[in-house]
Amino acid sequence: MTNLIEIKGVRHAYKTQDGPLPVLDGLDVSVPEGGFVAVVGPSGCGKSTLTRLIAGLMKPDEGEVRLHGDLVKGPKSTVGMAFQNPVLLEWRTILKNVMLPLEIVPNRLSAREKEDRARELLALVGLEGFEEKRPSELSGGMRQRASLCRAIVHKPEVLILDEPFGALDAFTREDLWQTMLKVKEREPFTGVLITHDLRESIFLADQVVVLSGRPARTQYVMDVHLGAERTLDDLYTPETAEALNTLRHQIQIAQGRAPEVAA
């Protein structure tokens, strides 16, 4: 079976004033169609570089990144992205923000259909009634929900989430995890989630990939024991505790190999 996302032996170094700075050194990640992989690792280990590679925003020095078996050569509109910073356009209403990708990605939707699509998604994430508000009038959690809608409005095959819940408080974050599962059920996608939160990785993903410290390589891969139906209670079972412990241990190993340096 071929994977939708196939990353093999990727190496990459950034050019800096002090010479090349290797960030990725032998990265392997594969995500089957409809799968959801969480990538965790010490900070500054090159996780965000990984998202840019999949999105086609940059090319690796070595190795290959394939979507559906085709080498990624540039940006593809079949990818959606959401970041820790919701980057909503302050001068647009929430509705118009969500509709932005539909203005850029070629499609046959009429203006009416575009709006309906955006409204439907906003309702799905619980933002009904906020369509005409400006981003500055919304809370951080609500802005992140809107950002999520924008990332999936054009029905991308691949959804890249780069620490989307990182700046939120713990309760809002748990709310958004549940929203995320609901969205995944209604709007199927193949996902890559970059995160620092081990509980988040287990709650949302089917597979967790631990990266080593910089330069990052794939250090450990764990399949998540939880099924499709998940509740927050599942995070407090002995099995989950054990899985979390394993991941935590792996992160410690990752940190030991290359002590954290300021990026």
Added chain:
Amino acid sequence: MTLRAVLVPLAALVIFGLLWELLVWANGWPNYKMASPSDLWPAFWKFRWLFLEYGWDTLWRTVVGLLVAVIFGVGLGMIMGFSRLMRDALYPLLVGFNAIPKATVVPIIALLFVGQHDMNTILIAFLISFFPIAVSVSIGLSTLEPEYRDILRSLGASNLTIFWKIALPKTLPEFFGALKVAVTLAFIGTNLMEIVEPHGRGLGHLFDSGKISADYPLMFAVLIALALMGILLYYVVVALEKIFAGWAERSPT
């Protein structure tokens, strides 16, 4: 609410006029030392047609100079905002140019284009006012967060689309902030040319003839006329800002 918005500044104006009148009256100053507001009306009335005609000269020259400054400033700002190399190359040049007192440039321009009074005046208004526009646009563009660009680029948007949909609107608040400074600067530029190199037109010329004929109330009347025109243009810019960048103003909650 809107009535208050008009009445408060108006009341402040009246109080200012009264205090001015009081100051002149209490000190017993003759009007060649300082004219009082009550001296100004006769001066305005006596030269009302000249005020209209010259006021129009000054106004259109200022506006044209400002428009040229906007076009040039935005263009330069875009070049410096998008290219690191151009920013490094042009900044010192620009700062140096801006540091030159424009009063010293007036005779140079006047000699360079002898007799082209309209062009000379517009040129000075432009030269004095494009700097804040160029700097603000370049800063607005160069500080665009990379995520904004990534969101659009990952969808396959061209650079032009990115500029049109994100960079341009995002820079508008900075642009209008600079335009408010530039509009008053352009007035200074126009009058500088009209006063230093008088050529028989504009409010600057009227001021100069007031000086020559020792008509002090006229000189003060010109200053007031300039202030009023400055206020008018400033609020035109504020109105444009409300239309095009009103989203940047947060509601006071």
